Amino acid sequence: MAGTFLQQTEGRYGALPTWFWKGTKLIATIAVTILGLLLITFFISHVIPVDPVLAVVGDRASQSTYDKMFIEMGLDKPLWQQFFFYVEKVLSGNLGNSFLTKKPVFDDLARAFPATLELATVSILIGTLVGIPLGVLSAVKSGTLTDQIVRVIGLIGYSVPIFWLGLLGLLVFYAKLSWISGPGRIDIEFEYNVTRTTGLLLIDSAMQGQWDAFRNVVSHITLPASLLGYYSLAYISRMTRSFMQTELAQEYIITARVKGVPEWRIIWVHALRNAAVPLVTVIALSYAGLLEGSVLTETVFAWPGLGLYLTNSLQVADMNAVLGGTLLIGVIFIALNLLSDLLYTLLDPRVRRRVGQR
Amino acid sequence: MNPDRLKNAGSKALLTVDDLRIAFPSRHGPVEVVRGVSFALGRERLGIVGESGSGKSQTGRAILGLTPRPGRATARTLDFDGIDLRHATPAAWRSLRGIRISMIMQDPKFSLNPVMTIGRQLIEAARRTSSRAESKDRAMAMLEAVQIHDPYRVFGAYPHELSGGMGQRAMIAMMLITEPDLLIADEPTSALDVTVQIEVLRILDRLVTDRGMGLIFISHDLRLVSSFCDRVLVMYAGRVVEEVKAKDLIRAKHPYTQGLFKCLPLIDGDRAPLPTLQRDADWAL
Numbered sequence: 001m002a003g004t005f006l007q008q009t010e011g012r013y014g015a016l017p018t019w020f021w022k023g024t025k026l027i028a029t030i031a032v033t034i035l036g037l038l039l040i041t042f043f044i045s046h047v048i049p050v051d052p053v054l055a056v057v058g059d060r061a062s063q064s065t066y067d068k069m070f071i072e073m074g075l076d077k078p079l080w081q082q083f084f085f086y087v088e089k090v091l092s093g094n095l096g097n098s099f100l101t102k103k104p105v106f107d108d109l110a111r112a113f114p115a116t117l118e119l120a121t122v123s124i125l126i127g128t129l130v131g132i133p134l135g136v137l138s139a140v141k142s143g144t145l146t147d148q149i150v151r152v153i154g155l156i157g158y159s160v161p162i163f164w165l166g167l168l169g170l171l172v173f174y175a176k177l178s179w180i181s182g183p184g185r186i187d188i189e190f191e192y193n194v195t196r197t198t199g200l201l202l203i204d205s206a207m208q209g210q211w212d213a214f215r216n217v218v219s220h221i222t223l224p225a226s227l228l229g230y231y232s233l234a235y236i237s238r239m240t241r242s243f244m245q246t247e248l249a250q251e252y253i254i255t256a257r258v259k260g261v262p263e264w265r266i267i268w269v270h271a272l273r274n275a276a277v278p279l280v281t282v283i284a285l286s287y288a289g290l291l292e293g294s295v296l297t298e299t300v301f302a303w304p305g306l307g308l309y310l311t312n313s314l315q316v317a318d319m320n321a322v323l324g325g326t327l328l329i330g331v332i333f334i335a336l337n338l339l340s341d342l343l344y345t346l347l348d349p350r351v352r353r354r355v356g357q358r
Numbered sequence: 359m360n361p362d363r364l365k366n367a368g369s370k371a372l373l374t375v376d377d378l379r380i381a382f383p384s385r386h387g388p389v390e391v392v393r394g395v396s397f398a399l400g401r402e403r404l405g406i407v408g409e410s411g412s413g414k415s416q417t418g419r420a421i422l423g424l425t426p427r428p429g430r431a432t433a434r435t436l437d438f439d440g441i442d443l444r445h446a447t448p449a450a451w452r453s454l455r456g457i458r459i460s461m462i463m464q465d466p467k468f469s470l471n472p473v474m475t476i477g478r479q480l481i482e483a484a485r486r487t488s489s490r491a492e493s494k495d496r497a498m499a500m501l502e503a504v505q506i507h508d509p510y511r512v513f514g515a516y517p518h519e520l521s522g523g524m525g526q527r528a529m530i531a532m533m534l535i536t537e538p539d540l541l542i543a544d545e546p547t548s549a550l551d552v553t554v555q556i557e558v559l560r561i562l563d564r565l566v567t568d569r570g571m572g573l574i575f576i577s578h579d580l581r582l583v584s585s586f587c588d589r590v591l592v593m594y595a596g597r598v599v600e601e602v603k604a605k606d607l608i609r610a611k612h613p614y615t616q617g618l619f620k621c622l623p624l625i626d627g628d629r630a631p632l633p634t635l636q637r638d639a640d641w642a643l
Contacts, residue, residue, distance in 0.1 A: 260456030
């Protein structure tokens, strides 16, 4: 099989190796997707009722200043040319200046995104590491009291507003019990001790051996990450339950039973390994959702992340910031989609071959 | 094969089934799909034939304690080599399944784990009786025994990379690798092409004969069963309606069996129109 496949590609593409074509195709796909994304943000920037010239010159500028800026910004050029300039600008990392912070949007995002990335990553880890075992448990014990309890736990996580749980958590664990630190990412006394290399404070403080700061970061992130983790856990455990039930009803499970494979191995190796394939998509999508920045959580916990930044920008119609953020979220989605495709091919040998044949 | 494993080799039946009943709950009360099946099996080849829903597959699964929930299997006697299977604990079942009783499933497309290589699945079975070091050699030897000519490729292949015939050979290898005393083959060839069917059956036949194991061959194919087995049970609506020696099957008395025979195509003649089976409500009683 492998032999015939190689012959085919050689015949079709000449001497260049397969990985070259696969790589080219991948890059082309990404390029087209990002171009489409840029088209959408460009379109939005032209239909919103915010005058980009006024945003720059201010509403007390004279007509001549306004006209000069209008031409300087290229707004007199045809649309396609404007789009071309826009793409060129974005690709060189220029997203314009923020109206609100007076700084380049790119720098603002570079500061806000790591905060969200850190929170989202810890949250999705909690959601996955707790959600999958709970889902497996409730699939195996389906219909029993255990299943019902897991269902209720999940339902609460999914339906109780996160800001309410957040406030309640702060009240109990921060204000009353003092088990954790309050809002923010890190206490002010540590803030300037940690040099920001990655922007992920857990990693930065650990790399610099500042364990006091590290503990402080942990105690800040625990509650918001648990809440977001709980929220994604609810979804992940429900999906795990349903995928596991499908797999446990398959013939190969009976084969394993006939072979006398122990029950734990049937569940955790045979069935879960197959259920993991669709689960990858579920987890990737949950993660993408968290990476957009959870507005409510970031507001309640004064978390200086993407969600908070975008909300603040939206409230004052800071279009450069909003569009820059939208672009970033789009790129995150594309990246996570690619990542989950990659994991798919690693987890499912049937997909591996299909991809190879193309 | 090591017959000394058997307590009463030869003198006593390997498997005794008496009044096996399998019921599934339904809205209108329990529905019995197997209604009092009895037979005894030595180291011989027993065929069970019947149409879909006649209870033949469920009979096979009940012997392995794998009646799907919420179904329940009960019997007056269900005895495997002196072990009462009716009250077997999960641990007892595990010590029987795979090691002393195993089953070849119908369609390798569904019965092999799609994300595990054939090699890993074979080793998983072999590990029941062999050490880790021996398992791989055994797996390779077994793949050769089922006449796979490139065992290395098949060992590292995933199920979807094999043809149906190859997959079913791998299945046979996996189920015989521990040299069980009793093998249940549940329609082992009905998912295969006719030409491949004969090859696979020949391999199965040889291995079963060489190792002297008991075989329960479940099929809907009368002719296949009569050429492959010593004795045949004909099942209809959850009951054994007839038990005959395979070579006498053509002289079967039960009208259902006769009816089935009349539907087989003739080599020197035309059977048109094909006679339809005239079902009699009495058969199901």
